[in-house]
Every structure is written in C-alpha cells, then in structure tokens.
Amino acid sequence: MTVAWQPTCEIAQLQQRARLLSDIRTFFAQRGVLEVETPLLCHTTGTDPQLDFFATDYRFLPQPQPLFLQTSPEFAMKRLLVAGSGSIYQICKAFRNGESGRFHNPEFTLLEWYRLGFELPELMAEVGELISTLLAPRLPLKKITYHSYSALFAQITGLNPLVFSALDYQTYTQNQGLAEAGQLCGEDHALWLDFIFSHQIQPQLGVDAVCLVYDYPAFLPSLARVKATNPQVVERFEVFVAGLELGNGFFELADVAEQERRFEAEIKERQIKGLPVVKKDTYFLAALEQGLPDCSGVALGLDRLLMLLTESNSITDVLAFPVAIA
Amino acid sequence: MATYSTSEFKGGLKIMLDADPCAIIENEFVKPGKGQAFNRVKIRNLKTGRVIERTFKSGDSVEGADVVDREMSYMYSDGDYWHFMESDTFEQYQANATIVGDSAKWLKEQAICVLTLWNGEPLAVTPPKFVDLVITETDPGLKGDTSGGGGKPATLETGAVVRVPLFVQIDELIRVDTRTGEYISRVKES
Numbered sequence: 115m116t117v118a119w120q121p122t123c124e125i126a127q128l129q130q131r132a133r134l135l136s137d138i139r140t141f142f143a144q145r146g147v148l149e150v151e152t153p154l155l156c157h158t159t160g161t162d163p164q165l166d167f168f169a170t171d172y173r174f175l176p177q178p179q180p181l182f183l184q185t186s187p188e189f190a191m192k193r194l195l196v197a198g199s200g201s202i203y204q205i206c207k208a209f210r211n212g213e214s215g216r217f218h219n220p221e222f223t224l225l226e227w228y229r230l231g232f233e234l235p236e237l238m239a240e241v242g243e244l245i246s247t248l249l250a251p252r253l254p255l256k257k258i259t260y261h262s263y264s265a266l267f268a269q270i271t272g273l274n275p276l277v278f279s280a281l282d283y284q285t286y287t288q289n290q291g292l293a294e295a296g297q298l299c300g301e302d303h304a305l306w307l308d309f310i311f312s313h314q315i316q317p318q319l320g321v322d323a324v325c326l327v328y329d330y331p332a333f334l335p336s337l338a339r340v341k342a343t344n345p346q347v348v349e350r351f352e353v354f355v356a357g358l359e360l361g362n363g364f365f366e367l368a369d370v371a372e373q374e375r376r377f378e379a380e381i382k383e384r385q386i387k388g389l390p391v392v393k394k395d396t397y398f399l400a401a402l403e404q405g406l407p408d409c410s411g412v413a414l415g416l417d418r419l420l421m422l423l424t425e426s427n428s429i430t431d432v433l434a435f436p437v438a439i440a
Numbered sequence: 441m442a443t444y445s446t447s448e449f450k451g452g453l454k455i456m457l458d459a460d461p462c463a464i465i466e467n468e469f470v471k472p473g474k475g476q477a478f479n480r481v482k483i484r485n486l487k488t489g490r491v492i493e494r495t496f497k498s499g500d501s502v503e504g505a506d507v508v509d510r511e512m513s514y515m516y517s518d519g520d521y522w523h524f525m526e527s528d529t530f531e532q533y534q535a536n537a538t539i540v541g542d543s544a545k546w547l548k549e550q551a552i553c554v555l556t557l558w559n560g561e562p563l564a565v566t567p568p569k570f571v572d573l574v575i576t577e578t579d580p581g582l583k584g585d586t587s588g589g590g591g592k593p594a595t596l597e598t599g600a601v602v603r604v605p606l607f608v609q610i611d612e613l614i615r616v617d618t619r620t621g622e623y624i625s626r627v628k629e630s
Contacts, residue, residue, distance in 0.1 A: 164475055212447060212498075213477070215469025294494055305497075308475040313495065316472075335474050352473050362473035 121434035128434065130424055134416065135205060137248055138225060145240075147201045147227060152190030154207060158395045160185045161380040162335060163387060166211035168220075182392065183209035186413060187226055188337070189398035192366070195228055195409060196401040203227035205416070216428045217358065217418060219436050228411040234328065234349050234365045237410035241353050241363065242324045245419070252423050255355070256322050262329040263347070267307075270315050276331055276346050278303040283310065290314060304334055319354035327352050337376070338364035353414070355422055363412030370402040443501040446479040454486070454507040457494065461486045461505035461558045469498065486556060486563055507558050509566075514551045522547065522565070524555055535562040543567045545600035546618045567618045572627050573597050574613050578604065591623075 121128075139149065159167045159182035168183040184190075186208050194202055208224040229237055242258035249255060267275040271286055280296075283306045287295035292313060299306040319325040328351040332340055338350035349365030367373055377394035384391065420432040430436040444455060449467040456462070462483045471477035477498035484491050486507060496502070512524040512533065521534040522544065533555060537544070539562050546567035547553070556564040578594035594604040594614075602616055604623045615624040 162474070164477070213469065213471065214447075215467075218469055218471065291493075292495065298495065298497055305476050308472050309478065309495070312470050312472050312478060313480070359473055 118439065122430045122436055122439065123432055123434055127420070127424060127426075127432055131416075131420055131432070134248060134420060134423065138203075138205065138244070138416075141244055141247060142203050142227070145201075147203050147229070148199060150191065150194055150199065150202045150204050151206070152187045152194070152204060154184050154187075154209070155181045156184055156190065156395075157181060158393050159183070160188070161377050161384065161392055161394065163380055163383045163389055164335070166213075167390070167392065168209050168211050169390065185210055186224065188411070188413075189395045191226060191228060191411075192406055193398060193401040195230065196404050196406050201228060201230045201409075208413075214437060217421075219417065219429050219433060221437065221440070222429075223416040224413050225416050226411065226413040228366070228409050230407055230409045232410040234351060234363070234410050237363055237365075237412060238326045238328065238351050238353075241351075241361065241412055241414070242326060245324045245353065245355065245360065245414075248419060249355070249423055252425070253355075255324055258324045258326065259320075260326050260328065263327055263331065264329065266315060266327055267311070270318065271310060273310070275307050278306070280306070286310070304331075307331065307334065316354060316359065317357040320356050320358070323355070325354045327354070335380075336362075336364060337367050337373075339367050339369075349410075351412075353412075358418055358422065359415075360418055360422075361412050361414035363410060365408075365410045366406060368402065368406040368408070370399060373402055374399055441506050442504045444504055445501050446496050446498045449479055449481060449496075454505040455483075456503040456505045457483060457485070460488070461507050461563065463507070465491065470495075471498070486558065489564075505558065506560075507556060507563065509554050509556050511552055512555045514547045514549060514553050516549060517544075517547075524553065524562075524565075533557075533562050535565055539563065540565045543618075545598055546571050546573075546616070548573060548598055569618060570615055570624065571618055572613055572615050573600070575604070575608065575610050578608065578610055580609065 157179065165185045167185050169180050172179050172181045187204050187206055191202060191204060205225050207221055209221050211220060213220050246255045264275055267273060273282055273286055280301060284296040295309050299309050329347040330350040332346055332348050336348055336350050338348040341347050341349050351363050352359060353361045381394065417429050417432055421429060424432060426432050444453060449464055451464055451466060453464045454461060462485050464481055465484055466482040468480045470480050479496045479498055481494050481496065482491060483494055510526055512526045515523040515525055521536055522540045524533045543565045548571065551568055551571065554566040555562050573596040575594045576597050579592050591603045591605050593601050595601050602621055602623050604614060608614060608626060613627040613629055615627050617624055
C-alpha cells in the first residue's frame with residue numbers, strides 16, 4: 115500500500131513562511147511590542163455560536179474536565195493586558211471545527227496583537243503598514259484604502275445596510291442572479307448582510323490595495339465597543355486584499371457587565387440551536403472586572419497572507435500537512 | 441435516499457435541487473470573519489445539462505439524488521427509443537430522443553456507452569470518448585494534400601457530420617473525439 119505522506123506544499127513554501135514570521139517579529143520588535151505565548155488548551159473558549167470549537171477530555175484526577183482548543187487567544191491575551199504587559203502580539207495556532215475549504219483549514223496560524231492606548235484608526239494604519247510591508251516582495255500594493263461599511267455597501271449595492279428591508283434586499287439579490295437569498299435569509303437582517311457582503315462586496319475589495327472596512331453595524335456579533343458618536347455602528351474593522359479577508363480588529367470592549375451579557379446571550383443562543391455547550395470564561399471576566407486598559411486589537415490569518423505572497427490558489431498549497439493528511 | 445450536510449459537499453456528489461437531480465462541480469466554503477458561513481456551490485443540472493451557482497447555509501442538509509453511471513452497450517434504435525443493455529446483467533434500458541440528445545449521432549451498434557440512471561431510469565447517455573465510424577459521403581479531395589488547414593465536411597455512417605482533411609475519402613474508417621466532434625485520424629481496419 116502506498117500512503118501519500120509527502121507535504122502538500124513545496125519546500126520553498128516552508129522558507130517563505132519562515133521569512134514571513136521573521137519579518138513580522140522584526141516589525142513588532144522595532145515598535146516595542148512584546149511577543150507572548152498563551153495556552154491553546156483552556157478550560158473554556160469563545161462562545162460565538164458561529165464558531166465551532168474542538169473539545170478534549172483532560173483526565174487528571176480527581177477532577178477530570180473538558181478542555182477546549184482555542185478558537186483565538188483573545189481572552190488569555192486580554193488577561194495579560196490587564197496584568198500590565200503593555201502592547202503584545204502572539205503568533206499561534208487557532209482551531210475552528212468544521213471549517214475546511216480553499217481558504218480554510220480547521221487548524222491555522224493566527225497573528226493577534228493588542229495596542230495599548232491605540233484607537234481604531236491608529237491600529238488600522240498599522241495593519242495597513244504591516245500587510246503592505248509583508249506583501250511588498252511579491253504583491254506591490256499601491257495604496258491603503260479606507261471605507262465605512264455603510265458607504266461601501268451603498269456604493270456597490272445601492273442598499274442601506276443599517277435599515278432592514280427584506281423587499282429591497284430580495285429585489286437586489288434577485289437582479290444579481292442570487293434568487294436563493296430570499297429563502298435563505300428570510301427576516302434575519304444580519305444574515306442578509308453576511309450574504310450580500312460575502313457574495314457581492316468582498317470579491318471586489320483590495321484590488322492592488324490593502325482595503326480596510328470600518329464602522330460595522332452594531333447588530334453584527336463582535337467584541338467591539340459601540341461607537342460613542344454613532345450607536346448604530348461598532349468600533350470594528352476588517353481588512354481585505356485581493357478579495358480575501360485577512361483579519362478583523364476591534365476597539366476592545368472593556369465593560370465587564372456588557373461582556374457578561376454578551377456571553378450569556380451567546381450561551382443561550384447555543385442552547386436554543388442545540389450547539390455544543392461551553393461556559394463563560396470566568397478568569398477573563400475577573401480580569402475585565404479589574405479593568406482592561408483602553409486598547410485596540412486585531413487578528414490576521416497568516417496562511418492566507420502566505421497564499422497572497424506566493425499567489426497560491428488553495429490553503430493546502432501553503433500548509434505542509436493540511437487536515438486531510440495531518 | 442440519504443441526505444447530505446454541506447460539510448459533505450464535494451465535486452461529483454449528486455443531490456436534488458428544485459426537484460431535479462444535480463451533480464456538484466465545485467464547492468466553496470465562504471465565511472465572513474464573524475457571522476454565518478455559506479457554501480457557494482457550482483452545480484450541473486443532470487436533466488438539462490445547465491450549470492448554475494447556488495448558495496447554501498453551512499450546516500444545512502439537502503436530499504441526495506439516486507444517480508448512478510453504468511456502462512452499457514448500445515443495441516439499436518426503433519425510431520422512438522434507443523435501446524441499451526448492461527453486459528453483465530443483460531438488463532435492458534430504453535431512452536427517448538430528449539435523453540439521448542446529441543449523443544445519438546455517435547451511436548453505432550455495440551458501442552459501449554455510459555448511461556446515467558436516476559431512480560433506475562435513464563437520465564443521460566454519454567457516448568464513448570472516441571468512436572470509429574465509416575465515411576458515407578464526402579467530396580473527393582485533391583490529391584497530394586496533407587492534413588494541413590482547410591478540410592471538408594464528411595457524413596459518417598451514424599449521420600454525424602465532421603470536418604476531415606481533404607485526403608480522406610468515402611468508405612474510409614476514421615476516429616472522432618465525441619467530446620469535441622473533431623476528426624482524430626484514419627483507422628486501419630485490422
């Protein structure tokens with residue numbers, strides 16, 4: 115029997131990845147941002163109903179308990195921020211169950227960082243700078259562009275994302291040859307926006323540019339703060355290059371009561387939908403109680419960045435051993 | 441029939457869509473940073489041959505289609521129906537003109553075809569990739585021509601018309617690629 119044991123990527127990809135990691139470390143060293151490590155296996159994880167996690171069994175007596183592979187290192191990193199770490203970054207694996215495709219592997223590499231005292235525009239600028247620096251050797255990006263979610267949505271679709279109109283949304287998708295949208299999305303405003311954004315808007319973003327989209331509608335789920343000057347939107351951005359979503363950033367929510375409410379709402383939604391159970395992270399909440407300093411944070415998918423850097427068509431081209439042969 | 445979750449979607453999977461049997465050509469997992477994941481799927485309607493794109497909510501299920509491909513030999517046509525037989529079971533199937541469609545012009549008795557069956561009934565007929573057929577009609581070509589450009593139409597024993605080089609003559613056996621309808625070569629009868 116022959117077993118295909120070989121890596122799916124070329125050896126040159128390994129070198130490319132090593133160089134990318136080294137470039138990132140240089141970038142943050144120059145800015146005095148501290149590299150940290152936090153556990154990938156924790157007693158709880160994110161409660162977001164849209165993210166499916168991996169659970170394991172820890173068999174240490176006398177109290178065996180489930181431990182969860184982290185969907186992101188966010189909670190642990192915020193505990194470090196409360197403890198006085200200053201600005202920090204981490205390059206680590208993150209795990210998301212059931213996500214597999216041309217741009218997804220259930221285990222992937224994340225770069226996550228938090229900047230103390232940064233408001234969102236400063237972090238967006240840094241993200242733009244980092245991405246153009248990293249991609250410069252292969253993909254000279256002429257500019258960094260900024261768009262508010264609503265303006266971009268209106269410009270491309272003619273629709274207002276903040277005011278729900280199933281009829282307008284349906285007419286638009288029907289005209290675009292996406293007749294199934296009506297049945298799929300029904301009266302779910304957030305689902306409509308996800309559908310229209312991912313089908314019609316995202317593919318057009320970041321042509322020869324790093325494209326940053328900000329001011330996301332407040333009813334879309336996130337751990338971002340509501341914008342003080344406009345409660346309809348939150349202090350959140352996403353970054354796109356060549357139609358590919360590379361990351362998501364927030365001006366971080368620090369209000370412990372609000373955080374706890376969101377946990378409980380998501381845990382309840384999980385129950386209603388019959389999704390796997392997870393508890394809220396009490397260590398994280400206790401840290402928030404003490405006070406998270408004002409900060410902005412962002413996570414970037416490094417495998418996708420490598421795909422852009424090497425003009426790869428599939429994530430399996432940049433991973434040595436994707437899940438199918440891991 | 442089984443149902444399939446979107447996580448089982450992959451090229452070749454046969455599913456029911458709008459009451460028609462379809463085959464998945466390509467499946468793309470689309471997920472916004474936060475929010476609902478979708479499967480954007482390219483699908484061929486096996487009844488009409490049309491290719492469409494359709495989006496599903498990830499995690500949804502669809503009904504599978506009982507569609508199988510079987511090798512069969514073509515026996516004859518009675519004018520209304522084309523008759524096929526599965527060689528190992530001797531089971532016979534008949535397909536009408538709509539189902540046989542364009543494949544009819546390549547079918548010669550004994551040809552091994554692929555019959556696509558839906559719930560046990562013929563849905564489509566795929567001729568062999570290459571068929572050897574005799575030319576029944578073509579203009580006499582000029583002597584000395586090599587198979588360069590140009591060419592001329594030739595009618596084959598099954599009624600199909602293909603372009604052949606000028607030097608190919610009536611009663612000669614030629615090989616044709618049924619996917620493109622193009623002449624490949626002359627065939628020496630053994």
